[in-house]
Amino acid sequence: MTDDxxxxxxxxxxxxxxxxxxxHADSGAVLMLGYMNADALRETLARxxxxxxxxxxxxxxxxxxxxxxxxxFVSARADCDRDTLLVTARPRGPVCHAGTATCFGDDPATxxxxxxxxxxxxxxxxxxxGERPDGSYTARLYAQGPKRIAQKVGEEGLEVALAAAAETDxxxxxxxxxxxxxxxxxxxxxxxxxxxxxxxxxxxHSGTK
Numbered sequence: 001m002t003d004d005x006x007x008x009x010x011x012x013x014x015x016x017x018x019x020x021x022x023x024h025a026d027s028g029a030v031l032m033l034g035y036m037n038a039d040a041l042r043e044t045l046a047r048x049x050x051x052x053x054x055x056x057x058x059x060x061x062x063x064x065x066x067x068x069x070x071x072x073f074v075s076a077r078a079d080c081d082r083d084t085l086l087v088t089a090r091p092r093g094p095v096c097h098a099g100t101a102t103c104f105g106d107d108p109a110t111x112x113x114x115x116x117x118x119x120x121x122x123x124x125x126x127x128x129x130g131e132r133p134d135g136s137y138t139a140r141l142y143a144q145g146p147k148r149i150a151q152k153v154g155e156e157g158l159e160v161a162l163a164a165a166a167e168t169d170x171x172x173x174x175x176x177x178x179x180x181x182x183x184x185x186x187x188x189x190x191x192x193x194x195x196x197x198x199x200x201x202x203x204x205h206s207g208t209k
Contacts, residue, residue: 001045001076010083011038017053018078018085022095025074025088026123027116031095032103034063036085041076048073050089069093118194121181125188138185146189152182 011018016038022031034052036044040060043051047062050071054061064070071089078085096103128138141149156179163175187194203209 001041005078006038006041008082009038009041009078009085010081013083017055018083020050020052020076020085020087022050022071022087022089024116025090026119029102029116030104031071031089031091031101041085044073044076044087050087063095064092067093067097069095071095118180118184122184122188122194125184129188141182141185142189146186149182149186149189153179153186156182 009018017035018037018041020034020036022034023029024031034050035055036051037053040051040053043060043062049062049064050073051060051062053059062070070092072092074088074090076085076087091101094101100106125138128136129142132139132143141152156175159175160172160179163171167175184194187197200209
């Protein structure tokens with residue numbers, strides 16, 4: 001968000017405050033609703049942590065300044081009327097004072113949030129590969145190289161097919177989960193992301209490919 005963007009926001013409509021909907025940058029989950037005045041937004045952009053304006057205290061407050069559960073700022077954009085903000089962030093711990101992941105509870109609210117777990121899993125895989133913790137299957141498999149990972153994807157694909165032909169639905173789901181995990185590791189080993197695969201599917205659906 002640029003200085004021009006800030007100047008174009010309609011703070012006057014609601015007495016100097018804009019509702020700020022905070023969304024998880026990776027999962028898409030709606031984390032909370034807060035309010036920002038111009039100073040809070042400027043501080044958010046400067047600190048790279050989400051800062052709100054407290055209506056009860058009539059002062060700026062950085063989310064997590066007491067608990068340590070801050071919101072690492074990623075981006076902000078305004079709606080079409082320039083009077084509401086959509087803020088994306090990555091939380092460091094539970095967002096709600098009640099201890100839940102969001103102010104709306106722990107359970108994913110939408111199918112999109114549930115599917116977005118794949119993005120979180122990509123991040124976990126990348127972390128395991130980078131840190132190589134003792135006992136990590138992911139790190140051990142990655143170290144064996146793309147050919148071994150490709151072999152595992154083939155084996156898991158066969159397991160899915162066999163389960164689909166003769167096993168229960170639970171077995172099909174479990175084997176599909178194994179296949180997806182190993183596919184993510186394979187993509188990582190090639191420097192590719194699941195987003196690129198989804199982009200390919202979207203392009204085919206739209207008729208651009």
